[in-house]
Amino acid sequence: xxxxxxKGNFLKLTxxxxxxxxxxxxxxxxxYGQKGVEALKSVTPVRTGKTxxxxxxxxxxEKDSVTIxxxxxxxxxxxxxxxxxxxxxxxxxxGWVAGLHYIEPTIRPIFEEMAEESWKEIKDL
Numbered sequence: 001x002x003x004x005x006x007k008g009n010f011l012k013l014t015x016x017x018x019x020x021x022x023x024x025x026x027x028x029x030x031x032y033g034q035k036g037v038e039a040l041k042s043v044t045p046v047r048t049g050k051t052x053x054x055x056x057x058x059x060x061x062e063k064d065s066v067t068i069x070x071x072x073x074x075x076x077x078x079x080x081x082x083x084x085x086x087x088x089x090x091x092x093x094x095g096w097v098a099g100l101h102y103i104e105p106t107i108r109p110i111f112e113e114m115a116e117e118s119w120k121e122i123k124d125l
Contacts, residue, residue, distance in 0.1 A: 028121075036110045037057055051074045087101075
């Protein structure tokens with residue numbers, strides 16, 4: 001049998017996290033949301049421009065987290081066109097159109113930059 005015993009409390013850690021929550025600048029998410037949308041627009045293949053111009057972002061605040069989502073509103077026949085351009089899709093004739101895999105490589109550096117900037121804000125607390 002394994003037993004654990006703990007003395008004391010986590011007050012110092014809890015206080016640290018409260019300071020971090022107060023210090024974090026959520027405006028940074030708008031900055032990187034706009035940056036991400038512009039980056040995605042710049043690499044989205046263009047035939048009519050509708051998919052390129054349909055990128056947007058949402059910031060969702062929940063109790064213990066904040067999420068930034070990049071979305072594309074160009075839906076045709078129930079399919080998100082940006083996603084099928086990225087991942088590939090079947091054709092009516094039974095063929096396959098390979099995906100371009102442009103979304104993740106475009107957005108990854110933006111998330112990395114955002115993480116670095118956020119870390120700089122809180123590391124000296």
